[in-house]
Amino acid sequence: MDEFSLIERYFRRSGGPGGEGVLLGPGDDAALLAPPAGEQLVMTLDTSIAGRHFPEDLPAFETGHRCLAVNLSDLYAMGARPLWFLLSLTLPRVEEAWLAEFSRGLFALADRAGIELVGGDITRGPLSVAIQATGAVRADRVLRRDGALPGQVLAVGGVPGLGGLGLRHWQAGRRDSFSARHFAAPDLDLTLGQRLAGRAGACIDISDGLLQDLGHVLKASGGLGAVIDTAALPVNEELAALDADDRLALQLSGGDDYRLLFTWPADEPLPEGTVAIGRITGPGPVRLRDPDGTERPADIPGWRHFS
Ligand SMILES: Nc1ncnc2c1ncn2[C@@H]1O[C@H](COP(=O)(O)OP(=O)(O)O)[C@@H](O)[C@H]1O
Ligand SMILES: Cc1ncc(C[n+]2csc(CCOP(=O)(O)OP(=O)(O)O)c2C)c(N)n1
Ligand SMILES: [Mg+2]
Numbered sequence: 001m002d003e004f005s006l007i008e009r010y011f012r013r014s015g016g017p018g019g020e021g022v023l024l025g026p027g028d029d030a031a032l033l034a035p036p037a038g039e040q041l042v043m044t045l046d047t048s049i050a051g052r053h054f055p056e057d058l059p060a061f062e063t064g065h066r067c068l069a070v071n072l073s074d075l076y077a078m079g080a081r082p083l084w085f086l087l088s089l090t091l092p093r094v095e096e097a098w099l100a101e102f103s104r105g106l107f108a109l110a111d112r113a114g115i116e117l118v119g120g121d122i123t124r125g126p127l128s129v130a131i132q133a134t135g136a137v138r139a140d141r142v143l144r145r146d147g148a149l150p151g152q153v154l155a156v157g158g159v160p161g162l163g164g165l166g167l168r169h170w171q172a173g174r175r176d177s178f179s180a181r182h183f184a185a186p187d188l189d190l191t192l193g194q195r196l197a198g199r200a201g202a203c204i205d206i207s208d209g210l211l212q213d214l215g216h217v218l219k220a221s222g223g224l225g226a227v228i229d230t231a232a233l234p235v236n237e238e239l240a241a242l243d244a245d246d247r248l249a250l251q252l253s254g255g256d257d258y259r260l261l262f263t264w265p266a267d268e269p270l271p272e273g274t275v276a277i278g279r280i281t282g283p284g285p286v287r288l289r290d291p292d293g294t295e296r297p298a299d300i301p302g303w304r305h306f307s
Contacts, residue, residue: 001094003122010103011087011117019116020083031118033084039136042080046070050127055170058184060098064105065185067129070207072113073186073258076193077205079143080135082113087120088130105185113190143196143203143262148221152201152263154278155270157192159234160210160261161247164254179238186258193260195271201263201280209253211286212302213261218286225284228252228298231291232277255303
């Protein structure tokens with residue numbers, strides 16, 4: 001089957017509403033899109049390479065879900081609502097069963113998130129999936145990394161450490177655990193970004209580990225510091241069962257969580273489903289506060305591609 005029939009069969013869908021603002025989707029030289037009036041466009045791109053970003057033997061359905069999820073996560077972290085995406089697929093060979101499952105996983109999440117595939121590219125080579133996603137947000141609702149202020153509460157929507165524990169479980173063959181399933185097909189919060197928009201101070205999605213991603217927020221916000229209450233970090237049963245040091249390392253530097261970390265005015269109730277884990281301080285280091293009140297520097301690194 002050639003490239004054109006593949007696109008027709010697995011990536012071009014007829015019938016549906018066609019997506020907001022889509023004047024011309026896949027099929028011409030490029031897509032033709034109408035930006036929503038009164039909003040700004042938000043664009044992101046993440047590449048997922050087999051063996052580096054996801055396991056070589058990740059099932060095709062999960063691969064489709066995951067590669068879109070990591071991009072949606074960046075749109076949500078900006079307060080945007082998803083609109084359109086482009087898919088660049090590099091495949092070692094044509095396996096129709098794989099493609100059918102991949103596109104099923106991809107579109108199942110795309111439909112839930114309300115994002116439309118408007119074009120892409122297919123080439124031959126080692127398996128990798130690059131997705132460029134575009135969303136829209138009103139100027140007064142944008143969430144940025146540079147909006148943290150001393151005194152704000154630091155909060156998360158989700159369980160930091162789940163992705164890191166899931167990768168460990170996956171590698172150990174425990175592929176049915178809750179965390180392994182979250183790692184394989186990250187369970188995004190599809191509404192939190194919108195609920196934070198226009199209200200949170202700063203926001204970022206946790207992909208490289210809580211401390212590293214918090215570091216980006218603090219640096220962008222002018223070199224602020226933070227205190228994290230280690231006992232306040234939310235856990236599920238699988239994280240709770242680990243010994244304390246192992247658990248904390250995963251919570252702070254595991255990565256692959258794809259949940260939002262944000263700052264919030266201290267005098268306002270937190271949005272439903274989110275948990276306070278500390279607060280932003282004036283310029284200084286990030287410190288960990290243990291339940292007995294002792295504080296220590298947080299010096300656990302996160303995920304780095306080139307170190
Ligand atoms: N090759 C590149 N050219 C231009 N900008 C880039 C490139 N790679 C990353 N960026 C930009 O750097 C910022 C951080 O990117 P990244 O570390 O991938 O963050 P994220 O976790 O949000 O995907 C983003 O604004 C991204 O667009
Ligand atoms: C097979 C495999 N090994 C290791 C990891 C861990 N890992 C790889 S990339 C990454 C960080 C996120 O990737 P990156 O390209 O930095 O995405 P971004 O931060 O740009 O969203 C993590 C935690 C993984 N997801 N899969
Ligand atoms: Mg990126």
